[in-house]
Amino acid sequence: MSLRDELVRLLEPPADTWAALLSPDEIVRGYGTRLPADYLWLMETYGPGEISRYLQIMPPVPADEIGKVSGVCPSEAYQ
Known part of the structure; x- marks a missing residue:
């Protein structure tokens, strides 16, 4: 069993799927790199949200919102 399978077994994904707001190309333009697989x-499996009031999973935001959305800060490498 893979780690992903184990996570899905332990933490059931929501019934409703999350539709990504940004295309992979928009993510690269905004963040300067692809995001980890x-x-x-x-994000595709669970969507944005919070796990056990401990771990917040935030979606990628458009380039013009980086640095303006709480918790999403520009990297020094791309400033």
């Missing part, structure tokens, strides 16, 4: 899988 595991993060993208997590």
